[in-house]
Amino acid sequence: MKKPEYNKKNSTCKSEGLSRRDFLKNAGLVTGGIAVTSMAIAAGCTDGGKTTTPTTTPPATTSPTTTPTTTAPTSTVPTTTPTTTPPTTTGNGGFVYMPPASNPELVDVVGCTSKVAADRLYSEEHVWVKLIEDNLAVIGMTDKMQLLLGLVERGELVLNPVGTELVYDGWLGNFEGQKMNVDMYSPVSGIIIQVNDELYVNSRVLESEPYLRGWLYVIELSRPEELDNLLDPIEYATAQANPNA
Amino acid sequence: MKPCWICNLGLMPYDQAFELQTRLAFLRYKKAIDDILLLLEHPPTVTLGKFGKIENVLVAEDELIKRGISLCSSNRGGDVTFHCPGQLVIYPIMDMRSREGNLRRFLSELEEVVIKATAAFGVQGERWSEHPGIWVEGRQIAAIGLHFVRGVSMHGISLNVNPDLEAFRVINLCGMAGKEATSIAKMAKRNVSIQQAVEFVQASFSAVFEVQLEDISCQQVLGDVFG
Numbered sequence: 149m150k151k152p153e154y155n156k157k158n159s160t161c162k163s164e165g166l167s168r169r170d171f172l173k174n175a176g177l178v179t180g181g182i183a184v185t186s187m188a189i190a191a192g193c194t195d196g197g198k199t200t201t202p203t204t205t206p207p208a209t210t211s212p213t214t215t216p217t218t219t220a221p222t223s224t225v226p227t228t229t230p231t232t233t234p235p236t237t238t239g240n241g242g243f244v245y246m247p248p249a250s251n252p253e254l255v256d257v258v259g260c261t262s263k264v265a266a267d268r269l270y271s272e273e274h275v276w277v278k279l280i281e282d283n284l285a286v287i288g289m290t291d292k293m294q295l296l297l298g299l300v301e302r303g304e305l306v307l308n309p310v311g312t313e314l315v316y317d318g319w320l321g322n323f324e325g326q327k328m329n330v331d332m333y334s335p336v337s338g339i340i341i342q343v344n345d346e347l348y349v350n351s352r353v354l355e356s357e358p359y360l361r362g363w364l365y366v367i368e369l370s371r372p373e374e375l376d377n378l379l380d381p382i383e384y385a386t387a388q389a390n391p392n393a
Numbered sequence: 394m395k396p397c398w399i400c401n402l403g404l405m406p407y408d409q410a411f412e413l414q415t416r417l418a419f420l421r422y423k424k425a426i427d428d429i430l431l432l433l434e435h436p437p438t439v440t441l442g443k444f445g446k447i448e449n450v451l452v453a454e455d456e457l458i459k460r461g462i463s464l465c466s467s468n469r470g471g472d473v474t475f476h477c478p479g480q481l482v483i484y485p486i487m488d489m490r491s492r493e494g495n496l497r498r499f500l501s502e503l504e505e506v507v508i509k510a511t512a513a514f515g516v517q518g519e520r521w522s523e524h525p526g527i528w529v530e531g532r533q534i535a536a537i538g539l540h541f542v543r544g545v546s547m548h549g550i551s552l553n554v555n556p557d558l559e560a561f562r563v564i565n566l567c568g569m570a571g572k573e574a575t576s577i578a579k580m581a582k583r584n585v586s587i588q589q590a591v592e593f594v595q596a597s598f599s600a601v602f603e604v605q606l607e608d609i610s611c612q613q614v615l616g617d618v619f620g
């Protein structure tokens with residue numbers, strides 16, 4: 149769709165005569181009300197400006213043998229401040245994920261200023277996924293995401309508890325900084341079987357080691373084929389280098 | 394300079410403005426529209442941020458209703474905020490994916506817009522590092538709260554131009570007891586209209602964000618977005 153020409157001599161621009169197509173570049177989206185509503189729900193919002201405010205209670209303790217629920221994720225508000233009752237770490241019969249000690253190889257794409265690990269997949273929403281067993285994956289936020297957030301240590305991370313069923317493109321978690329918050333979206337569907345406890349007491353690892361100790365969840369994938377939707381490291385790095393593409 | 398639409402919505406209920414922002418943010422995420430700046434006023438409304446504490450609302454809900462004040466939840470950052478006529482609300486729906494810097498810088502730039510605009514009236518606004526927003530002699534003149542959805546900003550900053558400052562006493566400003574609100578009109582000791590403030594906000598927004606503002610009518614935005 150053709151955009152209106154600016155009046156170069158005058159900072160104001162003529163609004164008269166603009167067609168609807170001049171404002172909306174893709175007319176099809178005008179009728180996308182259902183998609184819009186879905187996004188709003190995914191963002192934790194409901195219609196009319198009423199939002200789902202996360203509770204202020206920490207995640208419920210879930211025993212390793214608890215059957216994962218199939219209900220919608222429960223909003224919980226663990227904070228980066230150490231708590232006296234740490235949230236549950238694992239719901240998988242004793243499986244405990246330990247991140248590697250050494251940094252992965254990074255890809256090198258001209259124009260990409262954030263670090264992109266070569267050994268995993270990425271969503272456009274700056275979440276990485278690394279397969280560790282057949283149907284088990286670790287996910288976390290990328291270096292680009294932590295750069296966008298800035299001052300991670302002054303924020304508050306809101307994560308789902310163990311047992312939560314994540315839905316593809318659904319709510320993954322939230323980062324609340326001073327006067328601003330950012331929603332994160334899940335790149336895969338599955339059940340959370342482990343949450344990274346360390347983030348509650350040392351959120352700086354999100355900044356310093358986003359691909360190692362800064363992981364968020366271990367997920368038992370329910371639809372592994374969704375991995376095909378994700379970007380490979382070169383694609384993700386290229387997208388960072390060309391954000392207007 | 395990048396293009397940025399600007400739409401003056403006039404007086405609009407909080408819920409309706411929230412719905413509009415949500416839809417515009419989705420369209421911006423899909424790159425179906427350019428960045429857009431919404432300028433408006435809300436009827437008397439108390440909003441609670443995502444982690445807002447109801448105890449910072451100092452009046453019972455039925456009393457709020459008696460006074461004609463709505464109470465709304467919001468997904469923005471921050472605690473509690475009061476909106477009313479005479480306060481210019483500035484909501485930039487902007488794509489962060491193609492901008493330099495982080496989200497903190499965006500917040501700071503939005504504060505800068507207000508500092509420049511109030512300076513045009515001879516009012517020296519200041520930042521308070523622990524409590525984002527703009528302050529004048531210890532009183533809050535602008536409250537800020539942002540939300541980012543898929544790399545697009547929502548909500549923004551509310552600048553007190555000439556509101557009834559007594560009405561703000563229904564809340565602890567930004568969750569802080571004892572803090573008072575002020576306005577451009579009060580600090581400049583003269584009448585200042587919303588339209589006058591709009592002109593300076595537009596100019597400072599364009600300068601700070603380096604965008605070319607293009608007017609678009611309220612009717613066109615609402616017609617396109619809501620059909």
